[in-house]
Amino acid sequence: MEYGLDLEYSFNEFLKGFGFSSEIAHLIWLPLPMLLVLVAAVVGVLVTVWLERKISAAAQQRIGPEYAGALGVLQPIADGLKLLVKEDIIPDKADGILFTAGPILVLVPVILSWLIVPFGQNLLISNVGIGIFLWIALSSIQPIGLLMSGYASNNKYSLLGGLRAAAQSISYEIPLALSVLAIVLMTNSLSTIDIVNQQSGAGILSWNIWRQPVGFLIFWICALAECERLPFDLPEAEEELVAGYQTEYAGMKFALFYLGSYINLILSALLVSILYLGGWGFPIPVELIAKFLNLPINAPLIQVLTASIGIVMTVLKAYLLVFIAILLRWTTPRVRIDQLLDLGWKFLLPISLANLLITAGLKLAFPQFFGG
Amino acid sequence: MSIAITTQIICFTVLSLIILIGALGVVLLESIVYSAFLLGGVFMSVAGLYLLLNASFVAAAQVLVYVGAVNVLIIFAIMLVNKKEDLKPINDIKSRRIISTSICITLLSLLIRVDLTNVWSLSNPQNSIGEESTIRIGEHLFSDYLLPFEVASVLLLMAMIGAIVLARRDVMSKDISTGLPVDQELIEKSSEPLLTNKN
Numbered sequence: 001m002e003y004g005l006d007l008e009y010s011f012n013e014f015l016k017g018f019g020f021s022s023e024i025a026h027l028i029w030l031p032l033p034m035l036l037v038l039v040a041a042v043v044g045v046l047v048t049v050w051l052e053r054k055i056s057a058a059a060q061q062r063i064g065p066e067y068a069g070a071l072g073v074l075q076p077i078a079d080g081l082k083l084l085v086k087e088d089i090i091p092d093k094a095d096g097i098l099f100t101a102g103p104i105l106v107l108v109p110v111i112l113s114w115l116i117v118p119f120g121q122n123l124l125i126s127n128v129g130i131g132i133f134l135w136i137a138l139s140s141i142q143p144i145g146l147l148m149s150g151y152a153s154n155n156k157y158s159l160l161g162g163l164r165a166a167a168q169s170i171s172y173e174i175p176l177a178l179s180v181l182a183i184v185l186m187t188n189s190l191s192t193i194d195i196v197n198q199q200s201g202a203g204i205l206s207w208n209i210w211r212q213p214v215g216f217l218i219f220w221i222c223a224l225a226e227c228e229r230l231p232f233d234l235p236e237a238e239e240e241l242v243a244g245y246q247t248e249y250a251g252m253k254f255a256l257f258y259l260g261s262y263i264n265l266i267l268s269a270l271l272v273s274i275l276y277l278g279g280w281g282f283p284i285p286v287e288l289i290a291k292f293l294n295l296p297i298n299a300p301l302i303q304v305l306t307a308s309i310g311i312v313m314t315v316l317k318a319y320l321l322v323f324i325a326i327l328l329r330w331t332t333p334r335v336r337i338d339q340l341l342d343l344g345w346k347f348l349l350p351i352s353l354a355n356l357l358i359t360a361g362l363k364l365a366f367p368q369f370f371g372g
Numbered sequence: 373m374s375i376a377i378t379t380q381i382i383c384f385t386v387l388s389l390i391i392l393i394g395a396l397g398v399v400l401l402e403s404i405v406y407s408a409f410l411l412g413g414v415f416m417s418v419a420g421l422y423l424l425l426n427a428s429f430v431a432a433a434q435v436l437v438y439v440g441a442v443n444v445l446i447i448f449a450i451m452l453v454n455k456k457e458d459l460k461p462i463n464d465i466k467s468r469r470i471i472s473t474s475i476c477i478t479l480l481s482l483l484i485r486v487d488l489t490n491v492w493s494l495s496n497p498q499n500s501i502g503e504e505s506t507i508r509i510g511e512h513l514f515s516d517y518l519l520p521f522e523v524a525s526v527l528l529l530m531a532m533i534g535a536i537v538l539a540r541r542d543v544m545s546k547d548i549s550t551g552l553p554v555d556q557e558l559i560e561k562s563s564e565p566l567l568t569n570k571n
Contacts, residue, residue, distance in 0.1 A: 023375050098409065129503030130428045137432040140440020144412055147447050151405060159451065166448055173440070190506065 008122075033125045037114050045262040047319075049076035052326050059330040083258070086251035094248060095152040102149025103249070103256035109138040110264045116192050117270050120280050120310035124192070131191040132184065135271065136177050139226060143169045146235070146245055149257075153248040161244025164337060165235035169226055171344035176222035178352035179215040182359040183208060183275050186370050196279030204283040209276045211370060214355045216276045218348055220321075223268035225344070227261060230329040234337050265325060266318060273317035280310030383424055390417040408450055412443040429506040 008029055015025035050065070050073055057064025065072025090096050113135045118124035128134060143166040150162015184190055186208070187198045199207050209216050225232040236244035246257050273279060282289075286306045295302055335343070363370040394414040398407045415438040422431035462468070513521050 027375060098405075128428060129506065130432050133429070133432050133436075137436040137440065140436050140444070141416075143444050144409070144439065144447065147444070147451065148409060151451055163448065163451060166444055170441075170444060 037117075037125055038111065041111065041114055041263050041266065042259070044266045045259055046076040046080070048262050048266060048322055048326075049079065051319075051322065052329075055323070055326045056330045059327070080255070083251060083255035088251040088253065089248075091154065091248050093154045095154065098148050098152035099248075100253070102145050102152060102245075103253045103260070105145030105148060106142055107145075107256045107260040107263075109141040110260050110267060113138045113267055114263075117267065118192050118196060118274065118279060119314050120307045121193070123280075123307065123311065127191055127193050129191060131189070131193075132180055132195065132271075132275070133190050135267075136173070136180065139169075140173060149249070150245040153245065155248055157241045157243075158245050158247045161235045161241045161247070164241075165228065165245060167337075168228070168232065168234060168340060168344075171341055172222040172225040172348070175218050175344065175348040175352040176226065178349075178356050179212070179218045179222070180275065182212055182215045182352075182356045185356070185359055185363060186211065192274055192279075196274055196281065199278045200281045200285065203281065203285045203288075204278070207276065207278040207281070212276060212355070212359070214351065215359075216272070218352050218355065219275065220272060221343075221348065223272060224325060224328070225340070227265045227268055227325075229265065229325055231332045231335050232340060233329075233334060234340060265322060269318040269321035269325065270314065272321050273314060277317045278313075280314045282309055282313055380424060383420070387417045387420045387424070390414070391421075404450055405447075408443065408447045411446070412439050415439045415443060427505055428503070429509060 011029055011032075012022060012025040015028060016022065020028070053072070053075060054064045065075035068074040068078050090099055115125045116128060116131050116134055118127075146165040146169075147162045150158045150160075150165070153159070183195060187195045189195065189198075195208075228235050235241075236246060241247070246254060249257060286309060290296075290302060290306075359370065391414055394410045394417065397410045398414065401407050401410070415434065419431040419434040419439070422428075422434055
C-alpha cells in the first residue's frame with residue numbers, strides 16, 4: 001500500500017481497541033465491503049431504471065414518470081415492490097428445477113464480477129491478481145443460465161431467445177477479450193488497480209482512449225451486445241419472440257433477469273471507464289492540484305477529498321456511458337440476427353486481432369508511450 | 373485450528389462432494405440435458421478446487437474454457453438437435469455395462485495407486501508462487517512448452533476446418549468421403565415440440 005485510504009487497517013485497529021483478536025476483526029470486516037457494493041449496485045440499478053424511463057420519455061416527447069416522488073424518482077422502487085409481491089408462477093409443463101436455477105445463474109456471475117471494480121486506490125473488495133480476467137471468465141457463465149431458462153420454459157419463443165442469447169454472447173466475447181488483452185499488454189498486469197494507475201500520469205491526456213481508440217469502440221459495441229441492449233437486443237426482440245427467454249417468467253424470477261441486465265449494464269459502463277477513461281482519475285491529476293495549492297498529499301483531509309473525488313469521477317464516467325447506452329437504445333433500430341453474427345465474426349474479430357497486433361508492435365517501437 | 377484452515381476444509385469438502393455427486397449424475401442420469409448442466413456444475417467445482425490451491429489464473433481459465441466455451445457449446449448442440457426418435461433396445465446391454473464398469477474401475481484403481489505412491493509434499497512449501505503464477509505460465513508456454521502449445525493450435529485449426537466441412541454440406545451435393553448424395557434431412561429437419569413426454 002503506497003498511499004491512499006486504508007479503511008480495512010483502521011477498522012481492524014478500531015476493533016482491536018475493543019479487545020477483539022485480529023482474526024475476529026477480519027471476519028467482521030469481510031462482509032462489509034461486499035454488502036456496500038451490493039447496495040451500491042442495486043441503488044445504481046434504481047437510478048438507471050429511472051434514467052431509462054425519463055430519457056426514453058424525452059426521446060419520444062412524453063413526460064414519463066411524474067407522480068411517484070419528485071420527477072418520478074420513486075417509480076423504480078414502486079416497480080421493484082410490484083415485482084416483489086407478484087405471484088411466482090412456474091408453468092405447468094415447464095421443468096421446475098431448471099426454470100428456477102436459470103435466473104440465479106444469470107444474476108450471480110454479474111454480481112460476483114463487482115469484486116474487481118475499483119473506486120479508488122484501496123476502494124475495492126479484492127485486488128485479485130487475475131483482475132479483469134476474472135470478469136471475462138465470469139461473464140462466460142451467463143449463457144448457460146440463459147440457455148437453461150430458455151429450455152426449461154418449454155416454449156419455442158423462450159428456446160429461440162435462449163439460443164440467440166448464447167450465440168450472441170459467444171460471438172461477442174472473443175473481440176471483447178481481445179480488446180481487453182490489448183490494454184493488458186500495455187499495462188503488463190491484469191489487475192484493475194494497475195490498469196487505472198497506468199493511466200494516471202498526465203490526467204485526461206494519458207487515458208487509454210487516446211492510445212486505444214479502436215479498442216474502445218470494439219469494447220463498447222461488444223459490451224452493449226453482451227448486455228443485450230438495443231441495437232443488439234435480439235434475444236428478447238418483442239416483435240419476433242414475445243420476450244425471448246423471459247416470456248414465461250413473472251414476479252421475482254423475472255425481477256432477477258431485469259436486475260441482472262441492468263447490473264450488467266452498469267458494470268460494463270464502469271469497466272469501460274476503468275479500462276479506457278482513467279477510472280477514478282480526475283481529468284487534471286489530483287497530485288498536481290495539491291502541489292499547486294501547496295498541500296501535502298498524505299494529509300488526512302486531502303486523502304478523504306481525493307477518495308471522494310475518485311468515487312464521484314468513477315460513477316460520473318460510468319453514468320455518462322449509461323446515458324449514451326440509453327440514447328442508443330431509443331434512437332437506433334435493431335439489427336437482424338445474421339447481421340449481428342456477421343458484425344461479430346467478420347468485422348469485429350479481425351479488427352480486434354489487428355488492433356492487438358498493432359498494439360504489440362507499437363509497444364515494441366515506442367515503449368515509453370505504450371508501456372514497456 | 374484457525375478460521376482460515378476451517379474455511380478451507382469446509383470448502384474442500386463441499387466442492388469434492390459436488391464433484392463426486394455431479395459426475396455420477398452426468399453418467400447415470402437418463403436426461404441428456406440434465407447431464408450437460410451437471411457437467412457445467414462439475415467444471416465449476418473443479419475451478420473452485422484450483423482456487424483453493426492458490427491457482428487463480430488456472431481457475432479462471434477453467435471457467436472460461438470449460439464452462440464458458442465447451443459446456444455452452446455442448447448444451448447448444450443438444451438444444452439445436454432435439455430430435456425425438458425411438459431408439460432400438462440394445463440386446464447385450466448387460467454385458468456392455470459390465471465391460472465399461474470394469475474398465476472404469478481399473479482406471480480408478482490405477483489413479484488411486486498413483487495417488488498413494490506419489491510423494492505429494494513440496495520440498496519447499498515457501499516456494500509456492502500464488503499470484504505470480506500467471507507470469508510463470510506465460511514464461512513456460514513460450515519456452516520449454518512452446519512445441520505442445522503450437523501443436524495444440526494446429527489441432528484446433530484441424531477441428532475448425534472439419535467443422536466447416538461438416539456444416540457447409542449444403543453447398544456440396546455429394547459427400548466428400550463416400551461420394552454418396554448428401555443426407556439433406558440433417559440440414560432441414562421438421563421441428564418437434566420439446567419435452568413432449570413430460571406430464
